[in-house]
Amino acid sequence: MTQVNTIDHVVIRFSGDSGDGMQLTGDRFTQDNAVAGNDFVTLPDYPAEIRAPAGTVAGVSSFQLHFADYDIHTPGDHPDVLVAMNPAALKANLADLPVGGIVIVDTADFTPRALSKVGYAENPLEEDRLAQYQVHAFDLTAAATAAVEPYGLSRKDASRTKNMYALGLVDWLYSRSIDQTVTFLTTKFAKKPAIRDANIAALKAGYNFGETSEAFAVRYEIAAAPAKAGTYRQITGNRAAAYGLVAGAARAGLPLYLGAYPITPASEVLHYLSDAKRAGVMTYQAEDEIAAVGAAVGASFAGCLGATSTSGPGLALKAEMLGLAVIAELPLVVIDVQRGGPSTGLPTKTEQSDLNIALFGRHGEAPMPVIAAQSPADCFAATFEACKIAVEYRTPVLVLTDGYLGNGAEPWRVPELDELAEIEPNIITEPNQPDGVYWPYARDEKGARAWAIPGTPGLTHRIGGLEKAANTGAVSYDNDNHEVMVRARAAKIDGIVREVPDVVVDDPSGAAKVLVVGWGSTFGPIQSAVRLVRQSDRDLATIHLRYLNPLPANLGEVLASYDRVVVPEMNLGQLAMWLRAKYLINVESYSRVRGLPLRQSELADDLNAIIDEEAAK
Amino acid sequence: MTQVNTIDHVVIRFSGDSGDGMQLTGDRFTQDNAVAGNDFVTLPDYPAEIRAPAGTVAGVSSFQLHFADYDIHTPGDHPDVLVAMNPAALKANLADLPVGGIVIVDTADFTPRALSKVGYAENPLEEDRLAQYQVHAFDLTAAATAAVEPYGLSRKDASRTKNMYALGLVDWLYSRSIDQTVTFLTTKFAKKPAIRDANIAALKAGYNFGETSEAFAVRYEIAAAPAKAGTYRQITGNRAAAYGLVAGAARAGLPLYLGAYPITPASEVLHYLSDAKRAGVMTYQAEDEIAAVGAAVGASFAGCLGATSTSGPGLALKAEMLGLAVIAELPLVVIDVQRGGPSTGLPTKTEQSDLNIALFGRHGEAPMPVIAAQSPADCFAATFEACKIAVEYRTPVLVLTDGYLGNGAEPWRVPELDELAEIEPNIITEPNQPDGVYWPYARDEKGARAWAIPGTPGLTHRIGGLEKAANTGAVSYDNDNHEVMVRARAAKIDGIVREVPDVVVDDPSGAAKVLVVGWGSTFGPIQSAVRLVRQSDRDLATIHLRYLNPLPANLGEVLASYDRVVVPEMNLGQLAMWLRAKYLINVESYSRVRGLPLRQSELADDLNAIIDEEAAK
Amino acid sequence: MTATIPTAKSGLAGVPLALSPLTRKDFTSPAEVRWCPGCGDYPVLAAFQGILPDLGIRNENLVVVSGIGCSSRFPYYVESYGMHTLHGRAPAIASGVAMSRPDLAVFVVTGDGDALSIGGNHLIHALRRNINMTILLFNNRIYGLTKGQYSPTSEQGKVTKSSPQGSVDHPFNPVSLALGAEGTFVARTIDSNRAHLTEVLKAAANHRGTSLVEIYQNCVIFNDGAFDPLKASDGMIKLVHGEPIIFGADGSMGVTRLADGTLKVAPVAEIGAENVIVHDAHGDDPQLAFALAQLTDSNNLGMAPIGIFRDVDRPVYDDMARAQITTFADESAKLKAVSDLLKGRDTWEL
Amino acid sequence: MTATIPTAKSGLAGVPLALSPLTRKDFTSPAEVRWCPGCGDYPVLAAFQGILPDLGIRNENLVVVSGIGCSSRFPYYVESYGMHTLHGRAPAIASGVAMSRPDLAVFVVTGDGDALSIGGNHLIHALRRNINMTILLFNNRIYGLTKGQYSPTSEQGKVTKSSPQGSVDHPFNPVSLALGAEGTFVARTIDSNRAHLTEVLKAAANHRGTSLVEIYQNCVIFNDGAFDPLKASDGMIKLVHGEPIIFGADGSMGVTRLADGTLKVAPVAEIGAENVIVHDAHGDDPQLAFALAQLTDSNNLGMAPIGIFRDVDRPVYDDMARAQITTFADESAKLKAVSDLLKGRDTWEL
Ligand SMILES: Cc1ncc(C[n+]2csc(CCOP(=O)(O)OP(=O)(O)O)c2C)c(N)n1
Ligand SMILES: Cc1ncc(C[n+]2csc(CCOP(=O)(O)OP(=O)(O)O)c2C)c(N)n1
Ligand code: SF4
Ligand code: SF4
Numbered sequence A, B: 001m002t003q004v005n006t007i008d009h010v011v012i013r014f015s016g017d018s019g020d021g022m023q024l025t026g027d028r029f030t031q032d033n034a035v036a037g038n039d040f041v042t043l044p045d046y047p048a049e050i051r052a053p054a055g056t057v058a059g060v061s062s063f064q065l066h067f068a069d070y071d072i073h074t075p076g077d078h079p080d081v082l083v084a085m086n087p088a089a090l091k092a093n094l095a096d097l098p099v100g101g102i103v104i105v106d107t108a109d110f111t112p113r114a115l116s117k118v119g120y121a122e123n124p125l126e127e128d129r130l131a132q133y134q135v136h137a138f139d140l141t142a143a144a145t146a147a148v149e150p151y152g153l154s155r156k157d158a159s160r161t162k163n164m165y166a167l168g169l170v171d172w173l174y175s176r177s178i179d180q181t182v183t184f185l186t187t188k189f190a191k192k193p194a195i196r197d198a199n200i201a202a203l204k205a206g207y208n209f210g211e212t213s214e215a216f217a218v219r220y221e222i223a224a225a226p227a228k229a230g231t232y233r234q235i236t237g238n239r240a241a242a243y244g245l246v247a248g249a250a251r252a253g254l255p256l257y258l259g260a261y262p263i264t265p266a267s268e269v270l271h272y273l274s275d276a277k278r279a280g281v282m283t284y285q286a287e288d289e290i291a292a293v294g295a296a297v298g299a300s301f302a303g304c305l306g307a308t309s310t311s312g313p314g315l316a317l318k319a320e321m322l323g324l325a326v327i328a329e330l331p332l333v334v335i336d337v338q339r340g341g342p343s344t345g346l347p348t349k350t351e352q353s354d355l356n357i358a359l360f361g362r363h364g365e366a367p368m369p370v371i372a373a374q375s376p377a378d379c380f381a382a383t384f385e386a387c388k389i390a391v392e393y394r395t396p397v398l399v400l401t402d403g404y405l406g407n408g409a410e411p412w413r414v415p416e417l418d419e420l421a422e423i424e425p426n427i428i429t430e431p432n433q434p435d436g437v438y439w440p441y442a443r444d445e446k447g448a449r450a451w452a453i454p455g456t457p458g459l460t461h462r463i464g465g466l467e468k469a470a471n472t473g474a475v476s477y478d479n480d481n482h483e484v485m486v487r488a489r490a491a492k493i494d495g496i497v498r499e500v501p502d503v504v505v506d507d508p509s510g511a512a513k514v515l516v517v518g519w520g521s522t523f524g525p526i527q528s529a530v531r532l533v534r535q536s537d538r539d540l541a542t543i544h545l546r547y548l549n550p551l552p553a554n555l556g557e558v559l560a561s562y563d564r565v566v567v568p569e570m571n572l573g574q575l576a577m578w579l580r581a582k583y584l585i586n587v588e589s590y591s592r593v594r595g596l597p598l599r600q601s602e603l604a605d606d607l608n609a610i611i612d613e614e615a616a617k
Numbered sequence C, D: 001m002t003a004t005i006p007t008a009k010s011g012l013a014g015v016p017l018a019l020s021p022l023t024r025k026d027f028t029s030p031a032e033v034r035w036c037p038g039c040g041d042y043p044v045l046a047a048f049q050g051i052l053p054d055l056g057i058r059n060e061n062l063v064v065v066s067g068i069g070c071s072s073r074f075p076y077y078v079e080s081y082g083m084h085t086l087h088g089r090a091p092a093i094a095s096g097v098a099m100s101r102p103d104l105a106v107f108v109v110t111g112d113g114d115a116l117s118i119g120g121n122h123l124i125h126a127l128r129r130n131i132n133m134t135i136l137l138f139n140n141r142i143y144g145l146t147k148g149q150y151s152p153t154s155e156q157g158k159v160t161k162s163s164p165q166g167s168v169d170h171p172f173n174p175v176s177l178a179l180g181a182e183g184t185f186v187a188r189t190i191d192s193n194r195a196h197l198t199e200v201l202k203a204a205a206n207h208r209g210t211s212l213v214e215i216y217q218n219c220v221i222f223n224d225g226a227f228d229p230l231k232a233s234d235g236m237i238k239l240v241h242g243e244p245i246i247f248g249a250d251g252s253m254g255v256t257r258l259a260d261g262t263l264k265v266a267p268v269a270e271i272g273a274e275n276v277i278v279h280d281a282h283g284d285d286p287q288l289a290f291a292l293a294q295l296t297d298s299n300n301l302g303m304a305p306i307g308i309f310r311d312v313d314r315p316v317y318d319d320m321a322r323a324q325i326t327t328f329a330d331e332s333a334k335l336k337a338v339s340d341l342l343k344g345r346d347t348w349e350l
């Protein structure tokens, strides 16, 4: 019998042509591991083109999955296992595989023509250039086609089951049950029984091939990761952000209204919420981003929780309307799923380069809170917190996620709604001044204004973009009043620091001289790099920022207590600048702008060098 | 005969109803002093409403003029002389007049009804509440009406000449010739002889009234200010900015194309350039700000110098298109005449609160040079420099002025075009690579790309908003290339420091511990305040920044050489933040956000306190 | 909230009615009106405040949303909920209000620059979608607030500060544009005719879907007399559904269809009364309305039809959007639905 | 530059001609075409590259400006100057190109989302102004690049990721919209008919002013078969100037004017050939063109006219704008004018 090795983690990359169903395969395999209790992080990667020419390197679609028996934070720098469904996939991905890595190849398409299309002069499977890897080459397509023969599919449809065949094989290899996928296929193709049965058959055939053939000498097992008990699901950052809005609005007792305009990689937030009408959510695909955020502002005025989701170019367009929300002091949540910039840039790649525009991208003094999510599942919590602040402080709030978080998935313990913080909209229904007078700009102890919504008798009032008199909210051109209001708005946002937990330094030895500070999606790579650094017996402290504005109250103190502070970012040092300005500390920027998450190993090496340099001082 | 006192400066404020022609009066009096060689600075101030109800405080329009026999920089904190054409004007302005100030009042409208409209229970001219001022109250309207009687005007038209009567009187009071104004009226009303003659008659009558009546015991004289020889004109900041574009384009040998959308207080840039078609300028009143800047980008692509002018809300809307100009690396000059924000804010008031959006208001890494003008006339030079940088570095450049600079006027020595710096567009007309190949993103030693324009054979190429491959400019999704390009664009902008003169500290005693740093339109108030501080025998150093990005090479060093650095701004400390981030120096923000220029005396007092505090340490 | 309250019909269906009649004063805010004396905005405000009591709605269920421009200060003067928003964006913002609150009567106030220059896109999309709101487009053929630049409705050749040699822009005909954008209610009226204004505004408010009312409005400061040619020329063609389209002194002129099918005006005496066409505002097809709109002399305004060009029923965006959304008997049912959504179908227990 | 060079007529007047004939290959860039196999964008590209040699212009005087969307990658494939700009903004950017350079032939490539959703305002303003450029609007009734959301031309009820229960948006008819926006050249064609495409594109290029060509384009991935009903139904009504409007199998159907003045389709046998109306694309008045546009079945597309709806002359914005601008005999005359401007009239000497 095949030997079963227990390992603690593995990184596997499925890759094939855009039409080969690699995203689905990856997704299902993720689910199979999830159910087994592993922690996981995923990284889908597909071509910028809708359908790049078949068989080309540009047309390769891949899905990387990292799963483990402990808590992990990144999809892994390099795959340990590469599944390549055609020559292009092999060509595109082989370089990422470390020596000794496993390659599973579908040989069906290794024809001279296909090979030459991707620039292979000879068949790499026939040379010894793959000698440094553990290669398992089979005609998966033929095997799948044979397995589905009974169902009378067209040749094309039959061969398309090869991804399920591959999945079955990999499920076997990692000792995973195929049951959930069988259920999934049963539901998905309920209306197409032949397709359903064929896919199930291919899946089982793949599994059985592993079991019965002697192609694989070793099989692996990865134990469940320790985790809080509860109901889990796999969630991407975009779905989590969408659900954060739903939960936030629900906890506030307000209807949720999303105005959005499609844009990669943020469109899914609109998609998921459009599919949440059964939970009372209203969505509006507007004519552009300005109308999208405008409608959301209108909905907030009308008493909803208005929200809008977009990416960089759309955020730029929303700048003016955000200024209106600032001065009108209306709740609004803005989700920016960052992508590579500037301009159209790299729409399908990830980046953290919208921090500046988030903090400073409005004319006039128009401060806004900014919150960044650190992992796919955390998009839920970050967005939920944004809802709370938006509603309770009557302010637009920016949530920064990015393409990597938005598309990546990890396990998420689904919370009960009443576990979540309460959100107090405190909508006023009675005059707040003597003699039945209502002052829309009277402020509570937090600086939030008295919010009344249309339909409430006795509280009719007018607001707008012109400067308003303190308290009464009437239009005011008075010089001193302007100063009062500019400062009142700023103080309100600064005061949100009371909602911001102090940062807690992770510095187990207490002996670290170097502090690494992250924000947003660098969390994963930084955590992993820190782990690597510490494994090398070096001391390193780390903190991760969730609130970029206002910053945590104790942050200055924490930064000052280290000899060296390093800020890794996927931009040219935007957080570093902000921290330098705030705390006058010589924060060093560690910047990588490659449209990709930071590489944990590269980061660990670089941090090691910094620590050693510091030690040598 | 009346005694003539020689004084070195005076601040006079004309005020009246919006319909009383105070802007024209102020403008003409400015010109009369200008011709006499005085230095001057003006500050017009009119209601936000087009025509607020007559006789109300909200409807008061005023024009303040500071003129002197030395170089001055502000319109003055307080008027020495107030001309008030009606009760509302008196009410609105009296509080600004220091004890002992001169008030010239037209009594015509001091009726019980008019008085009560502005909340005067009794006629202030009849109480002794004006006792602390030198009051000269006459029925100017009646006098003017009488003077123009021969010309058969309607009662309304006749009474409207009262502003010229008042101007004549003030001309006499300050020993100014009325000749230029006579010429001006002759041209202006060439087609309406009765109006022309009546206005001239009223002007003369006012002058003669001063001469012959004994109402004024003293008359004043202010000598010419020392100035470089040359041809001078009076110029507002908006006109100067417009002409800076014209001159910049002319020196570059490129056609000027302005795309703009009207917005207060920037519309005049569009107006002046629309009236410059005789100098070959093309203007385009677009449907909105996005189209305006878009058309300018298109024109630049086509080989013009594209430019656009706007204020805060419009700048916010242009953000996305500026990102395109950044990545397309096309020349573009953007003039932002800042006004009170956020949102619609205080459209007719001044502010410096767009520095943040100028520096950071684009998604992705999209750096842009930012240049600020320091005085109305300097808007010409600042804009001209922006043209040079835009063209030679192929980049959008932001010029920051503000409502105060835009509307204010001062004398300007009109340069000869060949006195101005040369601008080298270096448009390429031949392939820049072997074999007739053209690489649009090949860079010169400054980092500027090789710019070819349509119509040039052999250099056809495509550019756009997607990331491009270094050199060839082809669309590239390559990770490493992206990093190369992000850094190349940043380095190009940073490299503009070679065009930025080192700051020269003004520290006459060399003993100052405190440095005050200004930018943009705070120049005037800071200069004046520094003068006051030094008059009190304190040491104070000052520098003024013109380039906000990149900052001058020696700035860090200069800042570090003082014990205390204070940055006065009309915002909540935007430059202070930028300097802190850049140089890690504890720059202190001195911030006033009142929609008004800083008050020189208040600033001087506050600086004195800081200096004393520092000395006491 | 609306269940136990009597509701009005059509455009106002779902909006609670006042329990006792209100007066014009109830809809007048204390703010001082700040337009120039003589501005055409005054009579429109008066007419609007005049119809509100007749609509029967409560002022707390009235929302007036405006953009930026002189006319856009309108909401400050109406005692209701109001929002003075951004230049050009009022229809977008109002869309959010209207979609999320069927119990509100939503009005948009905008200018020719606001609606047709910077805001053109939001306007045409509102019309296409047919979101339930009434848009009052104050067309003074000039930018008032920014002191007199030409607008997208100014006549070609207009001399302004931004067009010292005369503008070269061909003007929009707002009615044509609205019809081209699938508008279901498109009308035109004029500040100087209070009765007509009142009638058109009422019909617009009662139409369910987006109603666009172009209002010719005199700007005494920057474009005084822009509509004088129309007032002087007998060229005002009043459109009344079901009536023959005659106009001019003693109804001497009429609209007729030429042999080539196009509409033209001609003396009734020449064409014969039987050949004067009868106005039909309720026909499904916008061909007639569009043809009538072409009788507008957009440059000189010697002639222009006023009245309701088109008033047809088409399913309303916000009604349909709301119909897709589950409503819940109580809060706990909603929370249950939210919980179910969050869980999804592929969960596992640990 | 243009003085000594032969120039083409009309829309291309002022654009230098190639000295020796070019071929389609001369207009083909080396970039690999990246649309999905089978995409309707391919035949349009081919047709476009096909007409360029016939237009006679040089490729260095051709500028193609696009927005963002699948179709907007078009410029990369044309050997000319080109700009792939921002979503919705191509007409605005192209306006700057066209105004400042009469010697360039300017084409805009845009999609139904690009031109009609985010870019609607720039489109209608270009049409109103009549800026000399040709706009190719690829209407696949879907957002291709962002993977399949409904667009402003999608049929109501369309199920997409952003409208899982069916969209509630009423679609634009791009031809109606363009006519309502004062378009002087408005046409429609379809990717599958190369000859028709070619003919319409040529006419559009030759029209001076803004030409709008709506191109029905099949998106094989997200909206495959969107135009199949039209192709299947015999409902494609070909408009040819001066010809009776008959269509369908053996020309059995015709367009006629009903008693109420509106156009409708009917079997020729029923109405009689003499009652079939004759198409006139050159009439000053857009009434006919608009009426014809209404024959489009915008939801189901069982029927739609294709061809040139309108093609009329109206003064061109950029020509007029340039006419106001002083041109100079030489650089020194220009510098003198600039100097004079800077000085103004109220100077003094010190
Ligand atoms: C984004 C933006 N751009 C420009 C302006 C300046 N602006 C305010 S109102 C206006 C036009 C007003 O014209 P119209 O809409 O016709 O209104 P009117 O004043 O004539 O009633 C302009 C250009 C602005 N407020 N915001
Ligand atoms: C400001 C901005 N918003 C949104 C997007 C995302 N986006 C790109 S193309 C597109 C729509 C494409 O549809 P269409 O114009 O019909 O072109 P097609 O892909 O169908 O050819 C969208 C929403 C963007 N690039 N920029
Ligand atoms: S400027 Fe014109 S539109 Fe504006 S308030 Fe005055 S008269 Fe009315
Ligand atoms: S997605 Fe559709 S429109 Fe886009 S390239 Fe593919 S087939 Fe063409």
Ligand SMILES: [Mg+2]
Pocket (backbone or CB within 6 Å): C069, C111, C112, C113, C138, C139, C140, C141, C142, C143, C144, C151
């Ligand atoms: Mg107007």
Ligand SMILES: [Mg+2]
Pocket (backbone or CB within 6 Å): D069, D111, D112, D113, D138, D139, D140, D141, D142, D143, D144, D151
């Ligand atoms: Mg499309």
